Amino acid sequence: MSRFDKYFLLKTDDVAEYVQEKLSFFPADAKFECKEIGDGNLNYVFRLVDANTGKSIIVKQAGEATRISAEMKLSTDRGRIEAKILGIQASYAPGLVPEVYLYDKVMCAMIMEDMIGHTIMRAALMRHEKFPRFAEDISTFLVNTLLLSTDIVMNHKEKKANVQSFINPDLCEISEDLVYSEPFIDYNKRNNVFPANAEFVKKELYEDKALHLEAAKLKFEFMNNAQALIHGDLHTGSIFINKDHTFIFDPEFAFYGPMGYDIGNVIANMFFAWCNADATIEDPAQRADYCGWIVDTIEEIVDKFIVKFKAAYAANVKDILAKTEGFVDWYLGTVLADTAGVAGLEAIRRTVGMANVKDITTIPDTEKRARAERIVITLAKEFIKNRDSFKSGKDYRKAIEAVATKF
Known part of the structure; x- marks a missing residue:
């Protein structure tokens, strides 16, 4: 015994x-x-x-x-x-x-396995380290794990059996509450709002009914679109990395949901690193260089995902109607729109919700932290409200550059 x-x-x-x-x-x-x-x-x-x-x-x-x-x-x-x-x-x-x-x-x-020789990506980004292979590795991971688990590729009955096997109601409820609901209507009184931004949050989040409508649409997409086997919590704290290699781990939130949830999480958490660097790197040239690398990486992730997705789709599609001309472009368009929406949701919830990110909370200067949060929230609202317009990496670059100049 x-x-x-x-x-x-x-x-x-x-x-x-x-x-x-x-x-x-x-x-x-x-x-x-x-x-x-x-x-x-x-x-x-x-x-x-x-x-x-x-x-x-x-x-x-x-x-x-x-x-x-x-x-x-x-x-x-x-x-x-x-x-x-x-x-x-x-x-x-x-x-x-x-x-x-x-x-x-x-x-x-x-x-x-112990991921020896790797470090938590969030901590490394806060040390302002660069990872030249990340966009290549993460885009490969996203395309392969997401597309290959859909019923575009899989036998439909096998995929439905997988959906049943990965029903994950407790952790999905956490996401439904903490990502899609509470940041906009603090009904459980669990939000962590930085006092310097209390009025800003009230006006821009709690009182913006048009934003609530878009969040509701995205919430029910998350709850009802059993599209692919998603990681479910793919932030930079779920990645071990070095200059040559990437490990993705910690997928206990996994279930069959919309692909854009994983992709959007990656984009939002990369932008938190931009905010941290923008607020904490004193030398202007070094700051511009590192923040530029972050934006380059976000653009590269999106564009590499699109190219690899189309190639993998052509190589692996099984469903007869999914081979119809034009369908892949429509399908990918829905994924990209949801990606932008989720990037906005994740950005907001990690700024004002129950589980904040160290990238933002450790910014020592009160005014710089307040500015960083306002940039995040403003950009996030652009992602959510205009998500159909984010079709390439360049669209993210333009949005980031436009918002950064406002504050």
Whole structure:
């Protein structure tokens, strides 16, 4: 009888025994060091290292409540979903996700590859580091994992079975509330509004009924369009990166939803890095250089996605009517419009909602932080209200440059 035959939350002192029981990964005489490294809101993440060899592994466990609020209870089935989708994504985009060694349905824990030599992208961007391969890697990941999981490519019955397998109601509800609803109508009183921008937020978000209408349209698109197997939380904190390679991880929010949700999240979080650099880099030339690289990268991501999407569509389309002339352009147009809308939603919710981003909150100068937030909100509203006009990377560049000059 093992003590791991019944669920409980692991502590650092438990992890070595747990891994040794479950896997033959470390030698019996390993000298273990364990640290809890999770900085997200939902799960517990441990790095276990053998000090004798330097060999390491990651254990990620799903808790029964969020780490930010014990009142927010969650199904631990998200751990199964995450482990399963990482396996699927590995088949669609080899080398761009970490390897899963084991999923334990009792402890709701996953043992996986340690992404050695990589760093959390958000932290690296806040150090103003550049990653020349990112646009190439992320566009490949997005096209492969999204398009190849649709019923344009898959057998329709197989795809419907996948939809059922990845129903994720607890985490979808979090997105429905925190991304699509509360930032615009603070009915649960959980928004975190920077006091210097309280009146600005009231006028631009809470009182803008036209914005509420567009957010509602996007919300019900999110809830009802089982288009592709999406990551569901693809921000720069869910990416490990170095100059030569990218790992995408942490997909416990995965379900069948609209493709634009993943793409828009990437764009919004890249723009947070722009805001941080614009506010914190003192030297004008260095600031212009780094902010320029961010805008270049956003433009490149969008344009590479479009080119790769069309190529992958032509190579993989199975549905007979989806081969109709003009359909791919219509279909891609809907994806791009939703992408812009979601980029706006993510930008707003990470600025005024319950889960703010460090890119913005760590800006030390009050006036510069207030300015950054106003830029974000103004740009986000442009993304949401005029989402049908964002058809290329250049459209994002124009919008960013136009808003930046207003403040």
